[in-house]
Amino acid sequence: MGTQQRQQSPKASLRGSQHGGTVSTSSQRAPQMKLDQFLKWKGWVSTGGEAKQRIQMGAVTVNGAIEIRRGRQLSAGDRVVLDGEESVVEG
Numbered sequence: 001m002g003t004q005q006r007q008q009s010p011k012a013s014l015r016g017s018q019h020g021g022t023v024s025t026s027s028q029r030a031p032q033m034k035l036d037q038f039l040k041w042k043g044w045v046s047t048g049g050e051a052k053q054r055i056q057m058g059a060v061t062v063n064g065a066i067e068i069r070r071g072r073q074l075s076a077g078d079r080v081v082l083d084g085e086e087s088v089v090e091g
Helices: 035-042 048-056
Strands: 060-062 079-082 085-088
Touching: 035 048, 035 060, 035 079
Parallel strands: none
Antiparallel strands: 060 079, 079 085
């Protein structure tokens, strides 16, 4: 019996674009995380349930588009906005 090795392709989400300036109020770098976790990490929501509600209501935009998937994986350079607060994910 032969064994097969699986090769994983490199992440397709690498971005080559850069944004002019950042709007982030924090100098800390966010580890790669999901949208709902990011909202909690920034302190914009107090619970995961609140994050879920706000996202599903369409109150959050990522890169200018309404995002309703709380599991959306954020990457460096993504711009997240909630209630007029904007933050750029740093990598």
